[in-house]
Amino acid sequence: MNVNTLQFDQLCQLNASLAPYSTYEIGGTARHLGQPATTAELVTLLEGSKQKGLGVKWFGMGSNVLFPDQPQDDMLFLSLKRHVELEFSTNRLFVSAGVPMTWLALIGVMTGIQGMDFTYLLPGTMGAGIYMNAKYFKHDISGLLERVYYIDVMHPEKGMQQIGVEQCQYAYKQSIFQQNPWIIVGADLHIGEYTLPEQEQWDEIMREMRESSIASSILPEYFAYYKNWIPRLEAAGYRVPQAFHDVIDDRGGKHHFDHACCGSVFKNNYDFGQPTGKLVDELGLRGTQHGQARISPHHGNFIQNTGGATASDVLHLINLVQEKVDARFGFVPEPEVVIL
Ligand SMILES: Cc1cc2nc3c(=O)[nH]c(=O)nc-3n(C[C@H](O)[C@H](O)[C@H](O)COP(=O)(O)OP(=O)(O)OC[C@H]3O[C@@H](n4cnc5c(N)ncnc54)[C@H](O)[C@@H]3O)c2cc1C
Known part of the structure; x- marks a missing residue:
């Protein structure tokens, strides 16, 4: 056995259930699961998987994926959630792949960096x-970026490569990364002035960020944890932007975090002119159930796991919506959820 496969075995967990890694709480047992905490560990896992002839699927918090009920044995599933790093330099903040997006908003409040509230x-x-x-109303992640760092899964030996944001082909829910087998390891964000908290406080913040990133993907727990940051920030003397309260009202009011789900299942078709959720409403499909999966009674573009749903239950509802929308409105809505 050579060094790569030996290190691969040390970094790889065998026979791990994927369900806790997805906000759908759906997924069978993966024969191989890797959770690299650094770029070096990621490269080792990729080189080892090549030598062992394994395919690779990668993910983060699992809030936009549907894992299979029966994952293939010759597949390595890679979670990037453990890779949590922040590095400040003049006008620039390096953020690694596993940093939860919500933390950008919290860091903005604690450092004075503007423009990140929307996360x-x-x-x-x-x-x-x-x-x-990813976007929330008019703001999207690409608007924060300067340059993205990635590893090519086909050529991990090349190490970390980089691409400027203007080359990333960004559009509504689209990027060059969807066309290539590249694993993003981090990005430089352009930032204005900032003030870092005291070193001891900052170390504590980083420790908590790492812990919260690898916490379970259960949505009600996610909501409760980040909601509780508002009184914590206020108690520490920070001014919490009104935008935070508005998000709680908006997402809370739409019951985003009440049930296991992946957010919007379909992209909106802007050529058609109406959001997909509205079309599902017009078809009277809200509340439709199959097995333990259900189209949300509150939001036509959400499919929920009401407890014990399988990937095939969800896929059944996805197909149903596609067929009905096609029959009535003449186009097949494109899934936003990534079916792995
Ligand atoms: C309740 C709820 C509300 C939501 N609201 C919104 C919203 O308002 N706006 C919005 O845009 N989205 C929304 N989403 C969807 C989700 O937040 C985004 O799609 C988010 O980007 C997914 O992050 P993740 O880490 O969970 O990705 P995952 O679900 O783990 O992965 C999603 C895709 O990203 C790829 N990927 C993951 N990590 C990497 C990496 N390091 N390098 C390359 N590819 C990678 C995966 O291969 C997969 O194809 C919502 C989801 C939920 C559950």
């Missing part, structure tokens, strides 16, 4: 936000 309660990690160009 408050936006589920998921930076790596996926960059991949998906």
Whole structure:
């Protein structure tokens, strides 16, 4: 056995349930699960998987993926949630792939960096936000970026590569990363002036960020944890932006975090002119149930796991919506959720 496969075995967990890694709380047992905490560990896992002839699927918080009920044995599943680093320099902040997007908003409040409030309660990690160009109303992740660092899964031996934001082909929920087998390891964000808290306090913040990133993907717990940051910030003397309260009202009012789900299942078709959720409403499909999966009674573009749903239950509802929308409105809505 050579060094790579030996290190691979040390970094790899065998026979791990994928369900706790997804906000759907759905997923069978993965034969191989890797959770690299550094770029070096990621490269080792990728080189080892090549030598062992394993395919690779990668993810972050699992808030926009549907894992299979029966994952293939010859597949390595890679969670990037443990890779949590922040590095400040003049006008620039390096953020690694596993940093939860919500933390950008919290860091903004604690350091005075402007323009990151919109990530408050936006589920998921930076790596996926960059991949998906995650957005909340008018703001999207690409608007914060200067340059993205990635590893090519086909050529991990090349090490870390980089690409400027202007080359990333960003558009609504689109990026160059969706066309290439590249794992994002982090990005430089352009920032204005900032003030860092005292070193001891900062170390504590980083420790908590790491812990919260690897916490479970259970949505009601996620909501409760980040909601509780408002009184904590206020008690520490920070001014919490009104935007945070507005997000709680908006997402809380739409019951985003009440049930296991992946947020919006379909992208909106802007050529058609109406959000997909509205079309599902018009078709009277809200509340439709299959197995333990249900189209949300509150939001036509959400499919929930009401307890014990399988991936095939969710897929059944996805197909149903696609068929009905196609029959009535003449186009097949494109899934936003990534079906792994
Ligand atoms: C309740 C709820 C509300 C939501 N609201 C919004 C919203 O307002 N706006 C919005 O845009 N999204 C929303 N989402 C979806 C989700 O927040 C985003 O898609 C987010 O970017 C997913 O992050 P993740 O870490 O969970 O990604 P995952 O679900 O783990 O992965 C999603 C995709 O990203 C890829 N990926 C993950 N990490 C990397 C990486 N390091 N490098 C390359 N590719 C990677 C995966 O391969 C996969 O294809 C919501 C989800 C939920 C559950």
